[in-house]
Amino acid sequence: MIDASLPVARNGVPTGIAALDDILAGGYEAGRVHLIEGRPGSGKTTLALQFLLAARERGERALYITLSESIDELRQSAATHGWDLEGIDLFELVPAELSLDPSREQSVVYASDLELGETVSLVMEAVQRVQPHCIVFDSLSDIRLLAATSLRYRRQVLALKHFFSRNGATTLFVDDLTEEMDDANLHSLVHGVIRLEQLTIAFGAERRRLRVHKMRGRAFRGGFHDYVIRRGGLQVFTRLVAADHMPRSEDEEESVPSGIIELDRMLGGGLERGTSSLIMGPAGSGKSTLALQYAMTAVKRNERAIFLSFDETRRNFLRRANGLGIRPDQVPESLFAFQQVDPAELSPGELSGLVRAEVLDRGTRVVVLDSLSGYQHAMPEEQFMLLQMHELLTFLNQRGVLTILVLAQHGLVGPMQTPVDLTYLSDTVLLLRFFEAAAEMRRAISVLKKRTGGHESTIREYRIDAQGIRVGEPLRQFSGVLTGVPSYAGQARDLLVDRDG
16 A cells, blocks of 8 residues: 555646646546557657656656566666666566576566466566555556457456555556457546557658546546657647636737837837737748847847747848848847747647747747748648637737737739638738839838727838838829739839938
């Protein structure tokens, strides 16, 4: 039985993964049996080892019973994560014909024809000898094979469950799902069920996600949660639910200037904190540069900003910014961060986790996502992308963060198309366009939408040069600018010219 003098978690037994504890509303239930199921390669053994390592750190006795892997394999797997299993009891059950080494450790039990009853008895003996607080039983698929019939298999698993529960141990049953049988479903026998999944996409790294199927008496967080396996174990990214994060009360009505007087005038003073703004336009129209302008202006106010780029490398980003007289490389890392995102490698859940950590842990006040076209590649199912973006933007808005989204449109001049419609999620929409005048390609900017206040309905020309961004007067002498082929009835002096011209 468990020694009452040892520390016990107030809301449950920690899993060894903080995010999973949050998903389970406190961790595993003390003294109960839980089922961890997943296909081979999904990370079940790593998850189980993290559970036992956390128990060891708390000073509790931990036991790993393995029927499918050898002790040497377990230690080697642990070593790849930088773990030492010293202090965790390892008990291995293997048939004699699988080993030709007579000098194996005494923790290995040899039986020429290991039967189910003998296996269960040996497991019980090991538990009674160690008196563990936390147990991992890996795996049930071996018990299934020894049982031969689904009825006998279910009875033996039920017997093991009652035995572990009577001894007060918090137990994880591991099942690799190599032979699923509907009549042998164990979900009704155990206290909680967590399924790990590994998904293969057409291109890029595999995606992993977990789902809690049940946890009796707990208001756990449902749905799928992305996770990755890196050195150090499973890293879980809790599904973002905006309603779980209370909104900030301060600065919500404060306008955020761009540093460009004419642009701020178009926007009725600037963008508001706690809003999301969408910058749309064709490739090369200056969307990323305009978004960077807001980020660097925030830095000048001693606020932290992060620029998440799906389409541009850090080297090209710095080269372009330095060419415009903007020097993000000279800004302290505590105020500005550039994060290159590979949509083929980064899951949507990991991206949400990155943004959440920036806001909650580092106090970031301006977030730029450049561009949503790249984000869409990370989540090709458009309807799910819109739902996730809704949660992400709502979370950022409630925290008083100014969010700037960049969306590239298809085409350069004439009618434009967008790969995904996010205008209804955005509080402000800025539209950039190319247009032709006097045998020269020029750029125009307009504000199509602003929920939080008034704005100009004019279309203005703007230029990007070595001195940065310049916005001119309204193009009142033009018509048809948004089509890309305007008619012009004004004078040349009404257009922007080079500073040295």
